[in-house]
Amino acid sequence: MTDHRDAGAVRDLHAFIAGLPKAELHVHHVGSASPRIVAELAARHPDSKVPTDPEALADYFTFTDFAHFIEVYLSVVDLVRTPEDVRLLTYEIARDLARQQVRYAELTITPFSSTRRGIDERAFMDAIEDARKAAEADLGTVLRWCFDIPGEAGLESAEETTRLATDDRLRPEGLVSFGLGGPEIGVPRPQFKPYFDRAIAAGLHSVPHAGETTGPETVWDALVELRAERIGHGTSSARDPKLLAHLAEHRIALEVCPTSNIATRAVRTLEEHPIREFVRAGVLVTVNSDDPPMFGTDLDNEYAVAARLLDLDERGLAGLAKNAVEASFLDDAGKAKLAAEIDTYTTAWLAP
Numbered sequence: 001m002t003d004h005r006d007a008g009a010v011r012d013l014h015a016f017i018a019g020l021p022k023a024e025l026h027v028h029h030v031g032s033a034s035p036r037i038v039a040e041l042a043a044r045h046p047d048s049k050v051p052t053d054p055e056a057l058a059d060y061f062t063f064t065d066f067a068h069f070i071e072v073y074l075s076v077v078d079l080v081r082t083p084e085d086v087r088l089l090t091y092e093i094a095r096d097l098a099r100q101q102v103r104y105a106e107l108t109i110t111p112f113s114s115t116r117r118g119i120d121e122r123a124f125m126d127a128i129e130d131a132r133k134a135a136e137a138d139l140g141t142v143l144r145w146c147f148d149i150p151g152e153a154g155l156e157s158a159e160e161t162t163r164l165a166t167d168d169r170l171r172p173e174g175l176v177s178f179g180l181g182g183p184e185i186g187v188p189r190p191q192f193k194p195y196f197d198r199a200i201a202a203g204l205h206s207v208p209h210a211g212e213t214t215g216p217e218t219v220w221d222a223l224v225e226l227r228a229e230r231i232g233h234g235t236s237s238a239r240d241p242k243l244l245a246h247l248a249e250h251r252i253a254l255e256v257c258p259t260s261n262i263a264t265r266a267v268r269t270l271e272e273h274p275i276r277e278f279v280r281a282g283v284l285v286t287v288n289s290d291d292p293p294m295f296g297t298d299l300d301n302e303y304a305v306a307a308r309l310l311d312l313d314e315r316g317l318a319g320l321a322k323n324a325v326e327a328s329f330l331d332d333a334g335k336a337k338l339a340a341e342i343d344t345y346t347t348a349w350l351a352p
C-alpha cells in the first residue's frame with residue numbers, strides 16, 4: 001500500500017508508537033519464538049528441520065496458505081521439548097514484549113501440543129508460571145495466559161485442554177481465558193460448546209478464533225455457542241452488517257492482526273483489510289501481532305500499519321492502545337492504571 005504521508009511525520013509517529021505503553025491481547029506462545037530463540041532451541045535439539053540462519057528462517061516463514069502456516073508452526077512446536085525450553089521461550093517472549101513497552105499481554109498457549117509431545121503437565125505449568133513471575137519482577141511486563149484448543153486435533157485435544165485449564169491442582173495462577181485455534185475449515189465451532197461451558201463455569205473468559213479463514217457464520221457460532229467475549233481475528237465479520245452491529249452494540253472486541261492475515265493469505269492485501277469497516281461500524285478494534293517473528297512483524301509494526309490504514313495521529317493511536325486496555329481481562333484498577341499511563345505519555349509527547 002502506498003503511504004502518502006510526509007516521511008518526517010511517519011518517523012515521528014513510529015517514535016511515538018515505540019514509547020507508547022501497550023497491551024497485547026492476541027499473540028501465540030510458540031508463534032512468538034524469535035530467530036534468536038529458534039536458534040537457541042535448535043542448538044539444544046540439532047535434529048530439528050527448522051533452519052537457524054536468519055535468512056533461511058525468513059524463507060521458511062513464507063507461507064503459501066493457512067494450512068502451510070500451520071505445518072510450519074507445528075515444526076517449531078517440535079523444537080520445544082523440555083520444561084526448560086518452555087521457560088526459556090516464555091521469558092524471552094516477555095523480554096521482546098517489554099522492549100516494545102508492552103505492559104500487559106495475554107499469551108495464547110496450547111498446552112495439549114506440549115503434553116502430547118511428552119512434557120510433563122506439572123513441569124509445564126511450573127515453567128510458564130516461573131517465567132511469568134520472573135518477567136513481571138525483572139521487566140515489569142504482566143503476562144496472563146489463554147489456553148487454546150487446537151481444534152483440528154479433535155475432541156481429545158478439547159478434553160485435555162479443558163482438564164488442564166480447570167483442574168484446581170494444575171490450573172496456573174496466570175490463566176484468564178480459554179480459546180480455540182488452528183484451521184477453521186472442517187472444524188465447526190459448535191462441537192466445542194461443552195468444553196467452553198466447563199471453562200466458563202470455572203471462571204475463564206471465552207476468546208475463540210473465528211472468521212479468520214471462514215465466513216461470518218463462524219463468528220456467530222463463536223458468539224452463540226461458545227459465548228465469546230472477544231473474537232480472535234473476526235476478519236469475515238465485515239461481510240455481515242448485522243454481525244458488525246451486534247459486535248458494536250455488545251462491545252465485543254475484535255483482535256485484529258493485519259499482517260498475519262496477509263502472511264497466511266487470509267486477506268489479499270493490506271489495502272483490502274476490513275479494519276476500516278470495523279471502525280466505521282463502531283466495533284471495538286484492538287490491534288495485535290499473532291505470531292510476530294513468523295509474520296515478520298511485531299506489535300509496534302501493527303500499530304504503524306493501523307495508523308496508515310486508519311489515518312491515525314498520536315491521539316488516535318493512544319485511543320487504539322486504550323481499546324486494548326478496555327478489552328483486556330485486567331481488573332478495573334489495572335485498566336485504570338494502564339489507561340492513565342497511556343494518557344500521561346501522550347500528553348507529554350504532544351506538549352509544546
Ligand SMILES: O=C(O)c1cccc(C(=O)CC[C@H]2O[C@@H](n3cnc4c(=O)[nH]cnc43)[C@H](O)[C@@H]2O)c1
Nearest residue numbers: 028031073110113148150152153181182183209291
Ligand atoms: O499439536 C498438535 O499435535 C496438533 C495436531 C493437530 C493440529 C494442531 C493445530 O492445529 C495447532 C494449531 C496451532 O496454531 C496456533 N495458531 C497460531 N496462530 C494462529 C492463527 O492465526 N490462527 C489459528 N491458530 C493459530 C494455535 O494456537 C494452535 O496451537 C496441533
Ligand SMILES: [Zn+2]
Nearest residue numbers: 026209232290
Ligand atoms: Zn491467533
